[in-house]
Amino acid sequence: MNHVESSVKHAVSAFEAGEPVLIHDFDDREGETDIVYPASDVAPEDVVRLRKDAGGLICVAVSDDVADSFGLPFLEDEIDHPSASSHDLAYDSRSSFSLPVNHRETFTGITDVDRALTITELATSAQKAIIEPAEYTPDVFAKSFRSPGHVHLLRGAPNLLADRKGHTELGLALAAEADLPPAVVVCEMLDHTTGVATTPTDAKAYAAANDLVYVEGQALVEALTE
Structure with missing residues (x-):
């Protein structure tokens, strides 16, 4: 087993165990490392880690099929304001942002407990939408x-990678x-000094220490698009 296969195998095993994985995208893209969790396994202490150790925006990405069942639009298509007319992103053709939401059982929605509840309930709903897409409508x-709300949703591309x-x-x-x-939490790791x-x-180094x-x-990409 080569290094690429080994690193992917360990990442899959960690996800299967409900543990986070650090994913660096590409130097010629965002050039960022995100802490990524299976949304179904996020607890309040995990939200603490994301906001303190990562520091970026805590988002939940769902698959294109799930987003369709949920009735989730791309946010830029819903904003009637000149600022949404052109994004001119340096790293991509468009943003994957959809609606920001809170679960209805939360209070303000921003606490670690509230966000963990919203995140895990999104994973539960995503699974239901996959099993019975006709039954899980936007009204549901x-x-x-x-x-x-305080948890930003992202729409995955139809054919993913x-x-x-x-x-x-x-x-x-x-x-x-x-x-x-098909629901994962992503949060960018930011350097608090620079x-x-x-x-x-x-x-x-953070991954090794933790x-x-x-x-x-x-x-x-190499392992999962073969």
């Missing part, structure tokens, strides 16, 4: 979630390989 989704190679698709492809619901993204070297798996996006 709205009975459990309200928008705006064959269409797009962002953290959204990398995380969802990893979840699919681990036979988990104010920019955490370097791959520092991300690897007994976590680090994997390159290219390794996932």
